[in-house]
Amino acid sequence: MEEKGCLGIPRALMFYRYFPFWRTFFERLGWKVVVSDGTIRREKIVFFEDSCLPMKLLVTHAVQLREKVDHLFIPRLVSIHRTYIMCPKFRGAPDVVRLATEGKVSVIDETIDLRKGGLSLLQSFLKIGEKLGSTRQEGKKAFREAEHSFNGFQRGWVDRINQLPTRHLFEMDIPIPAQRSRQGCPEPYMVQGATSSVEVGGKEIGAPLHVALIGHPYNLFDADINKDILSLAKNLGMKILTSDLLTEKEIDQELSDLSKEIYWSSGREIVGSLFHFLSSGVDGVVFLTSFKCGIDALLQEFIKRRLKVRGGSSIPLLILSFDEHTGREGLTTRLEAFRDVMEEQKRLQIAKCKRM
Ligand code: SF4
Missing domain, CATH: 3.40.50.11900 (Rossmann fold)
Incomplete structure (x- = not known):
């Protein structure tokens, strides 16, 4: 598939769980996924008052990407569970990023709220696909492949955290080394x-x-x-x-x-x-x-x-x-x-x- 452009994902917050899903979804729709660098020097962290460090890092990574990509993916995560909700700061995350990046990059901020029912995650990703110029058919196929990739990634997780250096944990292309022999x-x-x-x-x-x-x-x-x-x-x-x-x-x-x-x-x-x-x-x-x-x-x-x-x-x-x-x-x-x-x-x- 011809590459449609670059889509940026800040290495922050729920990147540390859902990146395998997100990356597969966007790549299957023809986007090059660009992730911000890890290891930010302390003085480079974007400061805003009364915020936790994870939110400051989200903004710092988003600012790092803003001139390198066509879109930033900052979902409005309201709920990732059928009954329970996310921390309220996740709802405002896309708005905080928009302010910090001074409108210099498009922000894909679709709401994800699983309390709305079993198909709501699929519906949210179909809307994201449509915003990026894909058909619902293409979106559904990409979604299924993303689910498959995410499940496979989760299965290897314990080996991954115990055998790979931290910086490679979410590098999906790096295979988990085979268990070393005692010798x-x-x-x-x-x-x-x-x-x-x-x-x-x-x-x-x-x-x-x-x-x-x-x-x-x-x-x-x-x-x-x-x-x-x-x-x-x-x-x-x-x-x-x-x-x-x-x-x-x-x-x-x-x-x-x-x-x-x-x-x-x-x-x-x-x-x-x-x-x-x-x-x-x-x-x-x-x-x-x-x-x-x-x-x-x-x-x-x-x-x-x-x-x-x-x-x-x-x-x-x-x-x-x-x-x-x-x-x-x-x-x-x-x-x-x-x-x-x-x-x-x-x-x-x-x-x-x-x-x-
Ligand atoms: S739960 Fe909310 S306030 Fe707490 S660290 Fe996460 S984003 Fe920050």
Whole structure:
């Protein structure tokens, strides 16, 4: 198909979940997809008051792209769930970008609101296709291929986060390396003093530390926000798990006895998966939050109260808050200390098992 032009996608916010879908959709319609660069120097971040870092980064990336593309894709994400809504800042995101780019580029800002029914996502993308000059027929075909590509990408996700450098996580053309054989590889991380693995409740103790990273997708995978915590954790020998592993049903089960309903879809995913992992035998849970995020602040309260009601958890929990001033050195120190706590817990568990 003849190339119709360039369509820009800022490397920010829900790029960190839906890029495989978006890229396939636009490419099948004949557009060259251009993504902004990662790694923004702190002084380059577009500043606007009272905003969280993820929103500032959206604007910064959009400004970076404005002269390189024909259109910017900034969907108005109202809801990505049948019942629950997104943070209100997502509704205003296209308008904030329009202001910041001073009208110098066309912004494709179709509303996505899955509360309107099962076909609403398809309808939104058909409208986007029409705005870009495609027929409904072409739009439907591109949508199906995008769904297929997204599902395939999700299936390889755990291997991807554990085997690829953070900057390549969303490079769809980079294949996941085959699992390396033990020979010639660094030894998996073992608890100091553990001479052998012990099987407890179906889980091997003495194997690498399994750590669940919980948070909004951009907090987890945008190295400009989290100072590449994924690499730091992997270098400390941790195997990473995320909520992408869990089904909606598993998350709902964890939330079924909450005294108050959580209305934000991302909030539900965060709290549900956090409680799932705190009771499922991982070695530690890290909750990554954004400074100035009202939702994250409320979720922390929810989590603290719920833990109190349940009598706490024996699994260590670390809560990290990020903004543009967060330094990598301090983060490394906190992560190393967290690893020590997890090791200690593991040693105690091994000693207990050996006594049984
Ligand atoms: S959920 Fe929080 S971090 Fe995300 S955009 Fe809204 S305010 Fe910012």
